[in-house]
Amino acid sequence: MNNTDTIFALSSGFGKSGVGVIRISGDNLHDFFAKILGRKKFDARHAYFCNLRDENGDLIDQCIAIYFATPNSFTGTDVIEIHSHGAPAVVNKIFAFLSAQNMRMAEPGEFSRRAFLNGKMNLSDVDGLAALLDAQTDKQRQFALKSMLGRDSEKYNDWREQMVEIAAYAAAILDYDADDLPKNISEKILAKTKELFSEINTSLSQYNISRAITHGFNIVLVGETNVGKSSIFNRLVGHNRAIVSDIAGTTRDVVSAQIDIDGYLVNLSDTAGLRDTDDKIEKIGIDRTRAETENADLILHIFCDNTDIATDNKTIIVINKSDKIKTRKNKNAIYTSAETGDGIDTLLSAIREKMHSMLDNTENALVLNARTYKLLTDTKYELENAIQKFDGNYDIFAEHVRTAADNIGKILGTITANDIMDATFSQLCLGK
Ligand SMILES: Nc1nc2c(ncn2[C@@H]2O[C@H](COP(=O)(O)OP(=O)(O)OP(=O)(O)O)[C@@H](O)[C@H]2O)c(=O)[nH]1
Numbered sequence: 001m002n003n004t005d006t007i008f009a010l011s012s013g014f015g016k017s018g019v020g021v022i023r024i025s026g027d028n029l030h031d032f033f034a035k036i037l038g039r040k041k042f043d044a045r046h047a048y049f050c051n052l053r054d055e056n057g058d059l060i061d062q063c064i065a066i067y068f069a070t071p072n073s074f075t076g077t078d079v080i081e082i083h084s085h086g087a088p089a090v091v092n093k094i095f096a097f098l099s100a101q102n103m104r105m106a107e108p109g110e111f112s113r114r115a116f117l118n119g120k121m122n123l124s125d126v127d128g129l130a131a132l133l134d135a136q137t138d139k140q141r142q143f144a145l146k147s148m149l150g151r152d153s154e155k156y157n158d159w160r161e162q163m164v165e166i167a168a169y170a171a172a173i174l175d176y177d178a179d180d181l182p183k184n185i186s187e188k189i190l191a192k193t194k195e196l197f198s199e200i201n202t203s204l205s206q207y208n209i210s211r212a213i214t215h216g217f218n219i220v221l222v223g224e225t226n227v228g229k230s231s232i233f234n235r236l237v238g239h240n241r242a243i244v245s246d247i248a249g250t251t252r253d254v255v256s257a258q259i260d261i262d263g264y265l266v267n268l269s270d271t272a273g274l275r276d277t278d279d280k281i282e283k284i285g286i287d288r289t290r291a292e293t294e295n296a297d298l299i300l301h302i303f304c305d306n307t308d309i310a311t312d313n314k315t316i317i318v319i320n321k322s323d324k325i326k327t328r329k330n331k332n333a334i335y336t337s338a339e340t341g342d343g344i345d346t347l348l349s350a351i352r353e354k355m356h357s358m359l360d361n362t363e364n365a366l367v368l369n370a371r372t373y374k375l376l377t378d379t380k381y382e383l384e385n386a387i388q389k390f391d392g393n394y395d396i397f398a399e400h401v402r403t404a405a406d407n408i409g410k411i412l413g414t415i416t417a418n419d420i421m422d423a424t425f426s427q428l429c430l431g432k
């Protein structure tokens, strides 16, 4: 991948659409823009009407074209946006024209990569952008947008700066007289490290929240065969997605559907009924049920009699076929009838309550993915080591905190070990 090539891609969705937006990024696009516009003078960030013509002068399409001059563009390079009609034939013709101009099709994520290399975004912002582009529901949009606009990187930068400062003071304790340093500096840096450790620990504990918002809140229906799991599943999804029959063991595989509840993405899974069986396929299905249960944020345990079993916070006990039950003895269960619709609203309210109690008021949760979670976990362990193994040796303490800061730097994609070293004394005021 060459970062100085001129690259292009369709930035809008491919397919029949009113407008297609083709983005071009390169080092000097000024003359090319003048050529397609047929005028020498133009302003950057100004929309121009353009009769886009191929090499033979034949009209390709009537477009709007905008020129963004480096560094004031998404990628930091020169950028041109061509807004053509969205028909695939038009877009393909423009692609052929651009290829003939010594430009090439961008690789996936190459525009963002340039934005990162040109300092327009750090890796954490890029993670936020990726989450935003994936957003299907309103809550996902809100969550990702904050991250993309730098809320997460602000927090990472703040943590990192504090760690650099702590490491610098720890190193200074070795090299300077106590009189030259702020009062009680050793206690202060230890306390500060403990504070950071606890903040990072809290953020890590919110990983599940981040996962549930970005990838969906997992709800799994489990229970014995024939209790009506698939029937309830269909009620919740709103159509007959899963097969229902009075034959025990109808559902053998996991059947999933995504629904939007109050702006949250919900992954709802119907599973194979639990029973002792010799059937090879059914057994595999039952194993899958168990695996789904492990990944569940909420389990709907379905029965069809007045069962009274203990439950945990992650489970809602549902007693189905209420149309056949005379007395409702279980006060902790929700009685439903997938047949008549009785109790389905109550069940939905209970689901909502569980979901909101896990996911609401988590404005401060970081958008964590596997990469950032791993690096943040490493950071936590470095701080933990700094605190727990501290025996008056500030050298080792500083080293742990520096490594912790390095890990945060890796999250942002902005740091090398030298960076920390350089920062150590230059940015500090040692009290004199
Ligand atoms: N009377 C009554 N029958 C129901 C109700 N819900 C489901 N049934 C019937 O119970 C039978 C089993 O329903 P399913 O939804 O297939 O049950 P399941 O738990 O998914 O069963 P498996 O997939 O075999 O584990 C079907 O004949 C349904 O029509 C209900 O609320 N009342």
Ligand SMILES: [Mg+2]
Pocket: 229, 230, 231, 242, 243, 244, 250, 251, 270, 271, 273
């Ligand atoms: Mg079923």
